[in-house]
Amino acid sequence: MTRFTFAALVLGTYLLYVDGKTSFIKDMKTDVPFPPVNTQNVPGIPEGHLRPLGWQRKPEGKVREEKDALSPSTFYIRYVKTGRPAVMRGVLKEAAVTEKWEEDTYLKEKYGMLNMTITVKKEVMNRDPHTTKRRMLFRKFLMDYKYENWYLTSTVHEVMRKELPLPDVLSCGTYRDRLTEAEVWMSSGGTASLLHSHGDHNVHCVLDGRKDFILIEDQYQSVFNFEPTYPNSGSGHSPMDMDMINAYKNPKIAETPWVWSTLWQGDCIFVPAGYLHQVRAFGRSISYTVQFAPSVTYESVDCPDEAGGGKRKKKEKKASKGDTEPEAENRKLSLADVEFMWTYSDGEMRLSDRALVPRSLRRLLLLLLRDGDQLHRDQFVHFYEDSHAHEPNLTPTPDEVFHLMTPNNARVHLSREEILALSDSRLQSVCDLLNKKDARVKDEL
Numbered sequence: 001m002t003r004f005t006f007a008a009l010v011l012g013t014y015l016l017y018v019d020g021k022t023s024f025i026k027d028m029k030t031d032v033p034f035p036p037v038n039t040q041n042v043p044g045i046p047e048g049h050l051r052p053l054g055w056q057r058k059p060e061g062k063v064r065e066e067k068d069a070l071s072p073s074t075f076y077i078r079y080v081k082t083g084r085p086a087v088m089r090g091v092l093k094e095a096a097v098t099e100k101w102e103e104d105t106y107l108k109e110k111y112g113m114l115n116m117t118i119t120v121k122k123e124v125m126n127r128d129p130h131t132t133k134r135r136m137l138f139r140k141f142l143m144d145y146k147y148e149n150w151y152l153t154s155t156v157h158e159v160m161r162k163e164l165p166l167p168d169v170l171s172c173g174t175y176r177d178r179l180t181e182a183e184v185w186m187s188s189g190g191t192a193s194l195l196h197s198h199g200d201h202n203v204h205c206v207l208d209g210r211k212d213f214i215l216i217e218d219q220y221q222s223v224f225n226f227e228p229t230y231p232n233s234g235s236g237h238s239p240m241d242m243d244m245i246n247a248y249k250n251p252k253i254a255e256t257p258w259v260w261s262t263l264w265q266g267d268c269i270f271v272p273a274g275y276l277h278q279v280r281a282f283g284r285s286i287s288y289t290v291q292f293a294p295s296v297t298y299e300s301v302d303c304p305d306e307a308g309g310g311k312r313k314k315k316e317k318k319a320s321k322g323d324t325e326p327e328a329e330n331r332k333l334s335l336a337d338v339e340f341m342w343t344y345s346d347g348e349m350r351l352s353d354r355a356l357v358p359r360s361l362r363r364l365l366l367l368l369l370r371d372g373d374q375l376h377r378d379q380f381v382h383f384y385e386d387s388h389a390h391e392p393n394l395t396p397t398p399d400e401v402f403h404l405m406t407p408n409n410a411r412v413h414l415s416r417e418e419i420l421a422l423s424d425s426r427l428q429s430v431c432d433l434l435n436k437k438d439a440r441v442k443d444e445l
Contacts, residue, residue, distance in 0.1 A: 025146050026189030030210045030283040035059050035260050046247035047254065053195065053242045053278055054214055056254040063087050063215060063261040063269065073300045075169035075270075080201060081298070083272045085215050085259070088169070092205055093266035097163045101207050101286055104142045112139030114157050115347035121149040135347055141186075146284075151187035155344035156288060160184065161335035164288055167203045167268055171333050172303040175201075178293040178367060181342040182335050186286045193279045195224055195242055198271070199234025199370065200291040205268040209285030213269060216258045216276040223252045224276070232376035234274065242278055263287075273370070290335070294371040341367055348389045356434050358427035365419050374413040377402050387434055396433070404429050 036055050041047055048055030065087045070078075079086045092098055100106050116138045121131050141152060156164065161182070170176055180200050197218060204211075224238035245253060263269055271277055273294050281287075341364060343352040353360050368383055369375045377399065384398040403409045405426050 028146075028188065028283045032190070032212075032282055034212045034262055034280075046251065048245060049247035050244050052192070053245055053253075054258065054260070056245060056247055057256070057258075059214075059260045060257045061259055063213070063259050065089055065261075070169050072169050072171065072173045072175070072303055073298075076173070076175075076298045076300075079270055080175075080272070080294075083275070085272060085275060086270045087261045087263065088167075088268045088270070090266045091167065091268050092165060092207070095165050095266070097165065098207050098265055100163070108139050108142050111157070111160060112137065112142065114138045114159060116141060116152060116157070117154040117344075118150050119153055121151075145186070146188045151185070151191055153183065153185050155342055155349045156182040156184050156335060158336075158343050158345045161343075164335045166333040166335055166338055167205065167290060168332075169270075170203065170290060170292060173300040174295050174298045175292045176302075176338060178295055179338055179340045180291045180293050180367060181340055182288060182290050184286070184288045185281075187281050188284050189282075191281045191285075192243060194237045195240070195276055195278045196237035197221075197226075197235055197274050197276050198291065199273055200293050201273045202271050202289045202291040203268050204263075204271060204279075204289045205287060206263045206265055207286045207288065208265055209287075210282050211263045211285060211287060212280040212282075213261045213263065213271075214258050214278045215260070215271065216256060218274040218276060220256045220276065223250070223256050226276075230382055231378045233379065233382065234370065238276075293367045296371050342386075349386065350389075351387050351434065354435070356431040358422075358424040358431065361427050361431050361434070362419060362422065365414070366416070369416060369419065374415055375419060377412045384434075401430055401433055 034054075035058070036052070038047055038051070038055050047057070063085050067089045069091065070088065075086075078084070114137070115135055118134045118136055118141055119131050120134050141150060144150065145152070164182070164184075166176075170179070195214075195216070221236075224240055226236050226238055228236040240250070247254065261269060340352050342349055344350070351364075353364075356364075364383075365375060365380075368379050380402045381398040384401055385394070388394055403411070405414060405422055
């Protein structure tokens with residue numbers, strides 16, 4: 001090897017490490033078989049050894065599918081209440097955003113100057129790949145994401161929310177008031193997530209491309225050495241390499257049942273809180289998720305008459321399509337029409353409510369509580385750090401702020417009854433600290 005060749009190799013490896021670059025456009029094919037069919041079993045070697053998750057055993061079947069529109073109440077009774085995943089086929093097929101967002105040119109012209117959070121995957125010879133977060137203009141991402149090991153995963157920017165439909169199953173009732181966050185996902189080539197779970201329910205909708213889902217009940221967390229995001233978070237992930245399962249070290253994976261679904265443009269899937277899932281994308285892929293906090297009860301007081309269920313409503317709409325289609329379209333809600341706990345602006349995630357008062361803070365605490373009986377200190381600390389963009393050396397500390405609401409500093413949780421009984425003065429002291437953060441950001445801008 002010449003000195004020049006060696007130097008070029010070293011430089012190329014360095015650039016790959018620093019920028020996550022690839023030298024040519026990534027594979028954009030979408031015709032990958034799924035679920036996998038293992039036809040190359042070798043005697044003495046466990047099925048699916050050193051293969052991706054899903055090769056170790058056949059699936060139990062598909063995720064249950066709904067091809068007719070569901071009312072919010074039916075959605076709750078069939079799936080949310082029972083904790084069962086469901087696919088809703090074609091619910092966004094007629095949405096204008098599915099056509100508009102097919103073109104990077106449109107996104108670049110409309111949103112190119114927005115600051116977005118990008119995940120960079122870096123791979124170096126003889127080392128495990130790792131990811132870092134990076135902030136950049138959306139136009140820069142759109143110019144290079146088909147060549148770079150980049151993918152977009154970010155809270156939906158405030159400016160984008162008008163174009164993204166709120167799924168009809170969340171358009172009224174309890175869950176419209178329990179929306180926590182909407183995220184947008186965009187990638188090219190083949191990407192695969194960790195096996196993970198969320199503390200909140202979520203509806204994941206595909207705007208362009210294809211996404212494959214593997215779903216596993218949460219009772220099998222130990223099989224995958226599941227790690228919580230933080231204590232009492234309700235979310236977590238498996239540290240295992242899902243692209244190369246060691247079937248000798250992890251034989252119980254071959255005994256673990258799973259179900260699957262492939263989503264295309266206009267399809268949505270409901271993933272219950274706590275449900276383990278892995279997501280794979282192929283080609284150019286754009287999707288978004290709407291997360292909502294589990295609740296103890298469900299009410300549909302603000303929903304229209306739902307007698308007859310989704311099928312009847314769909315037939316009625318068809319019968320009067322010529323006269324009522326514009327009116328029906330006007331009733332469609334976007335993400336901008338509803339309130340989320342979190343939003344994204346000025347290059348960072350922040351609380352949507354920038355002028356909290358005791359009543360609104362109490363509501364946020366109850367959302368953090370979800371359907372549980374105790375709000376743990378760890379949950380509040382994480383919430384407070386998120387609201388301050390994880391600034392170091394916060395004063396007072398998140399732990400001290402939590403204890404502004406507790407009877408004494410030894411307490412590590414608040415019950416639902418205690419949250420409901422908190423005095424306005426205690427809540428206001430916390431509001432002042434949260435509002436102060438937003439006021440400081442505005443001054444800097």
